[in-house]
Amino acid sequence: MYRLTKSLPRAIGRPITQAPGRRASHSQSSPSNAQTNSRTTHFGFQTVPEESKESLVKNVFNSVASSYDIMNDAMSLGIHRLWKDDYVSQLKPGSKGPMRCIDVAGGTGDIALRILDFSRENYADRETSVDVVDINGEMLREGFKRFKKTMYHNTPQIAFHEGNAQELPETQFSSNTYDLYTIAFGIRNCTSIPDVLKEAYRVLKPGGTFACLEFSKVNNPLLSAVYDQYSFSVIPLLGTILAADRASYQYLVESIRRFPSQPDFAKMIQDAGFVTGGMHEGKGGAWRDLWGGIACIHTGVKV
Numbered sequence: 001m002y003r004l005t006k007s008l009p010r011a012i013g014r015p016i017t018q019a020p021g022r023r024a025s026h027s028q029s030s031p032s033n034a035q036t037n038s039r040t041t042h043f044g045f046q047t048v049p050e051e052s053k054e055s056l057v058k059n060v061f062n063s064v065a066s067s068y069d070i071m072n073d074a075m076s077l078g079i080h081r082l083w084k085d086d087y088v089s090q091l092k093p094g095s096k097g098p099m100r101c102i103d104v105a106g107g108t109g110d111i112a113l114r115i116l117d118f119s120r121e122n123y124a125d126r127e128t129s130v131d132v133v134d135i136n137g138e139m140l141r142e143g144f145k146r147f148k149k150t151m152y153h154n155t156p157q158i159a160f161h162e163g164n165a166q167e168l169p170e171t172q173f174s175s176n177t178y179d180l181y182t183i184a185f186g187i188r189n190c191t192s193i194p195d196v197l198k199e200a201y202r203v204l205k206p207g208g209t210f211a212c213l214e215f216s217k218v219n220n221p222l223l224s225a226v227y228d229q230y231s232f233s234v235i236p237l238l239g240t241i242l243a244a245d246r247a248s249y250q251y252l253v254e255s256i257r258r259f260p261s262q263p264d265f266a267k268m269i270q271d272a273g274f275v276t277g278g279m280h281e282g283k284g285g286a287w288r289d290l291w292g293g294i295a296c297i298h299t300g301v302k303v
């Protein structure tokens with residue numbers, strides 16, 4: 001069955017037949033008019049009350065949803081596709097038989113599609129399934145439309161759910177359920193990384209794998225300078241030209257710089273209870289850098 005569900009208890013299992021209503025653009029919900037609270041967090045380079053971040057992030061992705069896939073290609077010159085292919089092939093879904101996967105902050109289903117294709121093409125597996133979860137109905141709707149054109153449409157292999165990575169409802173996402181938890185370019189947008197990791201640990205089966213693909217820290221000073229120049233000048237400009245939305249793309253660049261370094265994030269994964277490789281990059285390590293750390297894959301196993 002092909003489903004798009006809201007992860008609110010009252011809507012569990014009920015397909016959403018109407019598009020979620022369009023929400024206000026994020027310029028209407030700026031940090032300056034957000035309610036004040038003693039606990040703050042970052043939204044790009046701005047400091048905002050913790051309780052505002054979620055709606056600000058939601059508004060960014062509402063705003064970029066329809067142009068997200070095209071912009072991803074334009075901004076990364078198509079390189080995000082290589083990173084995503086690399087990420088999924090490292091995980092080898094289907095190699096040990098059909099897997100139950102959850103792709104959180106799954107957006108338009110880029111990772112889910114790769115997981116299903118990889119397991120089918122390499123292991124003739126038509127039983128691996130992916131639950132795509134995202135806080136943003138607009139992004140999911142784009143994914144839903146996209147999957148309609150695939151062979152997975154109307155099969156038990158794919159389902160879309162609106163939900164928050166930090167608090168996946170236990171009634172819908174039971175503990176000890178999944179073999180593989182993926183989160184690609186999503187965790188940096190969440191208000192509390194430890195809460196996301198706690199939920200990942202809860203929903204995975206013992207022996208299940210947590211795998212995160214995220215932008216990270218570039219250690220080479222020359223590459224870092226070139227990358228900074230590209231990120232802060234070209235990407236917001238492309239946002240203006242191709243999507244008429246400079247602010248959202250400026251946020252995306254800034255949010256990358258606020259994300260913890262590779263070892264700091266690996267430590268957070270360990271603190272959530274996962275077993276990781278050693279505190280170093282590469283073979284046997286807790287993470288693997290892609291393109292000098294522009295992106296990075298962190299993995300951990302629930303014991």
Ligand SMILES: C[S@@+](CC[C@H](N)C(=O)[O-])C[C@H]1O[C@@H](n2cnc3c(N)ncnc32)[C@H](O)[C@@H]1O
Binds near residue numbers: 135
């Ligand atoms: C940059 S997109 C990545 C989408 C997809 N994983 C990919 O790689 O193309 C980030 C996604 O994270 C989602 N997101 C942000 N905060 C979230 C949260 N707290 N819970 C679930 N999804 C969230 C956004 O709605 C958005 O779809």
